Amino acid sequence: xLAYLVRRLAGGAVTIVGVLLFLFVLFFLxxxxxxxxxxxxxxxxxxxxxxxxxxxxxxxKPRFWNPxxxxxxxxxxxxxxxxxxxxxSSDADDVPISKRLREGAGPSLALSVPLFVLGLLIGIPxxxxxxxxxETYIDRVGLVISxxxxxxxxLLYIIGGQYVLGKLLRWFPISGFDPSPEVLPRFLALxxxxxxxxxxxxxxxxDRTVFVEETSKDYVRxxxxxxxxxxxxxLRHVLRNGLIPILTNVVLQIPFLFTxxxxxxxxxGIPGLGSITVDAIQANDFATxxxxxxxxxxxxxxxxxxTDVSYTLADPRVRLE
Amino acid sequence: xxxxxxxxxxxxFAAILAGCGNDPYPLEDSLExxxxxxxxxxxxxxxxxxxxxxxxxxVIGYVYDTLLGYHxxxxxxxxxxxxxxxxxxxxxxxxGRVAYRFRLRPDLWFxxxxxxxxxxxxxxxxxxxxxxxxxxxxxxxxxAVVSPVIEAxxxxxxxxxxxxxxxxxxxxxxxxxxxxxxxxxxxxGPVDGVRVLGPLELEIVLDDAYPQILYWxxxxxxxxxxxxxxxxxxGVDGRESFAEHPVGSGPFVLSRYDKRSxxxxxxxxxxxxxxxxxxxxxxxxxxxxxxxxxxxxxLLDPDYVGRPLPFLSRIEFRREKEPIPTFTKFLQGYYDASxxxxxxFDRVIQKGELSPEMRGLGITLAKSVEPAISYLGFNMxxxxxxxxxxxxxxxxxxxxxxxxxxxxxxxxxxxxxGLPAQTPxxxxxxxxxxxxxxxxxxxxxxxxxxxxxxxGWADGIDPTTGRPLRLTFDVGDTGAAAMLQFGFYTSRxxxxxxxxxxxxxxxxxxxxxxxxxxxxxxTWGWVADYPDPENFLFLxxxxxxxxxxxxxxxxxxxxxxxxxxxxxxxxxxxxPERLAIIHEMRSILEQERPWIENFYPERYALxxxxxxxxxxxxxxxPTAKYLDIDAELRALRRAEWNVPITWPAWALAAxxxxxxxxxxxxxxxxxx
Numbered sequence: 001x002l003a004y005l006v007r008r009l010a011g012g013a014v015t016i017v018g019v020l021l022f023l024f025v026l027f028f029l030x031x032x033x034x035x036x037x038x039x040x041x042x043x044x045x046x047x048x049x050x051x052x053x054x055x056x057x058x059x060x061k062p063r064f065w066n067p068x069x070x071x072x073x074x075x076x077x078x079x080x081x082x083x084x085x086x087x088x089s090s091d092a093d094d095v096p097i098s099k100r101l102r103e104g105a106g107p108s109l110a111l112s113v114p115l116f117v118l119g120l121l122i123g124i125p126x127x128x129x130x131x132x133x134x135e136t137y138i139d140r141v142g143l144v145i146s147x148x149x150x151x152x153x154x155l156l157y158i159i160g161g162q163y164v165l166g167k168l169l170r171w172f173p174i175s176g177f178d179p180s181p182e183v184l185p186r187f188l189a190l191x192x193x194x195x196x197x198x199x200x201x202x203x204x205x206x207d208r209t210v211f212v213e214e215t216s217k218d219y220v221r222x223x224x225x226x227x228x229x230x231x232x233x234x235l236r237h238v239l240r241n242g243l244i245p246i247l248t249n250v251v252l253q254i255p256f257l258f259t260x261x262x263x264x265x266x267x268x269g270i271p272g273l274g275s276i277t278v279d280a281i282q283a284n285d286f287a288t289x290x291x292x293x294x295x296x297x298x299x300x301x302x303x304x305x306x307t308d309v310s311y312t313l314a315d316p317r318v319r320l321e
Numbered sequence: 322x323x324x325x326x327x328x329x330x331x332x333x334f335a336a337i338l339a340g341c342g343n344d345p346y347p348l349e350d351s352l353e354x355x356x357x358x359x360x361x362x363x364x365x366x367x368x369x370x371x372x373x374x375x376x377x378x379x380v381i382g383y384v385y386d387t388l389l390g391y392h393x394x395x396x397x398x399x400x401x402x403x404x405x406x407x408x409x410x411x412x413x414x415x416x417g418r419v420a421y422r423f424r425l426r427p428d429l430w431f432x433x434x435x436x437x438x439x440x441x442x443x444x445x446x447x448x449x450x451x452x453x454x455x456x457x458x459x460x461x462x463x464x465a466v467v468s469p470v471i472e473a474x475x476x477x478x479x480x481x482x483x484x485x486x487x488x489x490x491x492x493x494x495x496x497x498x499x500x501x502x503x504x505x506x507x508x509x510g511p512v513d514g515v516r517v518l519g520p521l522e523l524e525i526v527l528d529d530a531y532p533q534i535l536y537w538x539x540x541x542x543x544x545x546x547x548x549x550x551x552x553x554x555x556g557v558d559g560r561e562s563f564a565e566h567p568v569g570s571g572p573f574v575l576s577r578y579d580k581r582s583x584x585x586x587x588x589x590x591x592x593x594x595x596x597x598x599x600x601x602x603x604x605x606x607x608x609x610x611x612x613x614x615x616x617x618x619x620l621l622d623p624d625y626v627g628r629p630l631p632f633l634s635r636i637e638f639r640r641e642k643e644p645i646p647t648f649t650k651f652l653q654g655y656y657d658a659s660x661x662x663x664x665x666f667d668r669v670i671q672k673g674e675l676s677p678e679m680r681g682l683g684i685t686l687a688k689s690v691e692p693a694i695s696y697l698g699f700n701m702x703x704x705x706x707x708x709x710x711x712x713x714x715x716x717x718x719x720x721x722x723x724x725x726x727x728x729x730x731x732x733x734x735x736x737x738x739g740l741p742a743q744t745p746x747x748x749x750x751x752x753x754x755x756x757x758x759x760x761x762x763x764x765x766x767x768x769x770x771x772x773x774x775x776x777g778w779a780d781g782i783d784p785t786t787g788r789p790l791r792l793t794f795d796v797g798d799t800g801a802a803a804m805l806q807f808g809f810y811t812s813r814x815x816x817x818x819x820x821x822x823x824x825x826x827x828x829x830x831x832x833x834x835x836x837x838x839x840x841x842x843x844t845w846g847w848v849a850d851y852p853d854p855e856n857f858l859f860l861x862x863x864x865x866x867x868x869x870x871x872x873x874x875x876x877x878x879x880x881x882x883x884x885x886x887x888x889x890x891x892x893x894x895x896x897p898e899r900l901a902i903i904h905e906m907r908s909i910l911e912q913e914r915p916w917i918e919n920f921y922p923e924r925y926a927l928x929x930x931x932x933x934x935x936x937x938x939x940x941x942x943p944t945a946k947y948l949d950i951d952a953e954l955r956a957l958r959r960a961e962w963n964v965p966i967t968w969p970a971w972a973l974a975a976x977x978x979x980x981x982x983x984x985x986x987x988x989x990x991x992x993x
């Protein structure tokens with residue numbers, strides 16, 4: 001297990017280095033510092049102001065090699081910043097990126113954690129219910145609805161939700177965010193509902209398949225032969241065994257709760273990390289953007305390793321060698 | 322009694338709504354005089370010496386006060402005194418330089434802030450003095466501040482040299498660089514053109530006459546800032562940055578700055594307009610006179626004329642990234658003003674006026690032509706379309722100018738919003754002449770073809786090759802919507818036989834092409850920094866040439882007569898002589914056609930019936946201090962417009978029961 005983990009971590013480290021090199025090529029070779037500077041200080045700024053900005057942000061250093069001081073290059077600075085988690089300041093407004101990450105994590109988690117938990121609490125029982133009523137019209141209707149839910153673009157749910165529930169029925173504010181506890185639920189209700197509906201179809205389809213597959217296994221037949229009731233079989237046996245593959249899916253999502261949902265946050269005006277990423281793209285804020293991409297890849301690698309580990313915890317038969 | 326009843330009804334409705342509706346605001350705010358405004362991009366910086374974007378100025382325009390201001394109603398824009406007691410006159414000095422002497426009002430206070438306590442224990446604020454204005458001017462020159470306006474304010478004697486000295490000393494001496502900021506400035510000073518004559522008296526000396534300098538004193542770039550705040554909020558070792566923690570002296574105080582979701586400004590009770598209403602200070606009192614039509618539009622209501630400002634208790638900015646939800650919230654009454662989103666244009670505007678539906682909601686429409694211009698330009702350094710082609714190229718440019726129908730362009734792409742441009746100077750600026758018709762800006766394809774033939778390119782055919790003359794239209798946008806617009810121009814040029822190819826790249830690549838001079842025809846725009854013709858006519862002045870000096874003369878236009886007239890005109894005040902010079906400059910441009918003046922953009926602003934005194938400015942200047950809100954009317958309207966419709970919830974629940982119960986029953990029966 002330990003050897004396996006070390007191997008995976010080493011593989012992950014190589015991936016991260018690759019990502020960092022790719023980011024460097026993307027952000028420091030494709031775009032010029034003048035492009036970034038012009039976006040930051042404004043279209044009308046004279047050339048000397050652009051130069052001042054470039055020097056102040058360290059974009060005037062040699063890119064790869066500095067004979068006077070090999071450590072004083074943009075490439076070395078890029079690796080140093082990312083690997084020590086000292087992300088520096090935003091190119092757009094000079095705010096420390098770590099501060100921005102701290103500010104964005106709260107709103108992102110306020111949406112993503114309830115969405116994640118509610119998605120599981122509603123999705124798994126519904127999938128179990130549909131599997132329980134397999135081969136009846138409830139199962140068929142459930143499947144049709146699930147496929148329909150999966151087929152529609154998330155964007156349509158958002159715009160449709162805002163139009164129907166916010167504009168026509170006036171149940172919720174159409175968009176906005178306020179962290180004050182007394183009004184926060186009002187702002188989160190609609191994005192939560194939309195996020196739940198958008199993710200439910202796929203979840204139910206996947207979980208139902210797992211549960212139905214379990215019901216055809218020998219241990220279920222044995223349980224039936226012993227006279228166990230259908231409900232007991234589903235809840236005690238099928239649910240517990242079916243959770244193992246479901247866990248794979250779920251654990252992989254956990255790290256991404258921090259990065260937030262780009263679409264939901266953007267459309268509902270939630271100032272989370274997903275929204276920060278979109279803002280960084282729009283503002284040519286490469287410093288923030290490369291940090292977000294780096295953190296995203298780091299979390300992805302972490303998620304993969306966590307998933308493997310969680311397998312061994314959930315299923316004693318699995319050994320990581 | 323009636324008022325009390327109305328108030329109670331409003332509270333009741335608001336309470337019901339808050340419990341179960343779409344109201345994004347707390348109940349206790351429903352009857353406050355709060356102006357709710359959306360914003361899309363977060364401010365980049367709140368440092369007044371740096372901030373340049375409209376959204377930055379939307380906030381700092383209220384937090385920082387200026388020495389001068391603009392009359393709220395008068396057009397063309399007129400300067401009025403702000404923190405200064407008067408608008409200063411130019412004083413000619415014996416050495417040929419020009420001085421302006423500002424006298425600050427007494428009893429001006431900075432906003433309360435812990436920064437003051439750090440350097441003077443027990444003090445939360447202090448008065449604003451002339452030295453604070455001087456300090457701000459020195460900040461503009463400080464290379465570490467990276468102010469984008471050093472070029473303009475560098476006309477103050479010695480200011481640019483001060484910046485160089487400061488930079489050199491910081492580089493040479495780390496101990497100097499570690500000194501407190503005011504001490505660094507003191508040691509790197511003095512600056513000859515920034516003279517503090519007394520606690521409230523400041524003299525600015527310019528090397529040459531530049532009357533436009535006064536406009537810069539109506540912008541936050543010159544707003545006084547306390548050195549204590551700069552020293553305290555240096556953004557180092559986890560300390561806050563001054564760009565995120567403003568300390569000003571304006572009519573509103575920044576009380577909340579979640580710049581990705583919510584920005585709140587509260588009325589400043591220490592503002593001089595509130596402390597001293599008896600002064601009747603022009604920038605702190607609702608005006609008694611305005612432009613023609615203002616009285617008819619209700620902008621000179623006796624209920625407001627002469628009253629001290631501001632009327633609002635708070636301004637709330639809420640982040641909205643998508644235009645459609647923003648507009649929906651405006652229609653629900655949750656924003657007080659809005660632009661017209663293109664998706665709803667036909668619903669809102671019909672035949673150029675407000676639709677009956679909008680009028681029924683009590684919404685009003687204010688149209689204003691912005692002090693800005695959109696133009697097509699020729700790179701005058703180019704061999705074919707430029708100056709070196711002589712009369713032949715001039716006729717080509719004239720022909721291309723005649724082929725563009727700006728009115729049609731506006732109809733197709735801007736819902737008719739905008740005014741076809743005839744000269745670089747837009748309405749509201751001295752020198753604009755509504756009656757002037759540029760002969761080369763009246764669409765005339767026959768005349769265009771004739772000119773093209775005279776130029777030697779009859780029907781657009783190049784006689785040397787026998788093929789159509791190929792030109793390149795260099796653009797910095799590859800989006801589908803923009804390409805449609807570019808296609809409009811090329812299709813018009815095709816009608817006179819010209820084959821103009823669109824060379825579309827990203828904006829950055831386009832900028833690079835312009836920098837290298839590798840472009841032929843282009844489109845660009847300019848928004849006024851201040852309302853003076855100099856700010857438009859300098860866009861064609863030789864020293865501003867883009868390829869040579871990186872300036873905003875993107876056409877690289879160069880005409881000695883034009884330059885001489887410009888030099889003369891820029892130093893003058895608005896007199897008939899100045900107008901005559903502007904007309905002569907106009908004639909040069911008319912003939913030479915470095916630009917095809919396309920249009921002056923027009924803004925449509927919608928206001929709810931509970932907003933009072935609204936008059937769009939066009940310029941990025943703070944106007945909300947003149948606005949008032951009838952909060953009770955707003956609460957009633959919101960309640961009326963936002964009653965939740967609940968029957969679909971019950972219907973959905975019923976459908977679920979009808980679907981699930983028989984299924985469960987059937988299943989259980991089968992199992993048994």
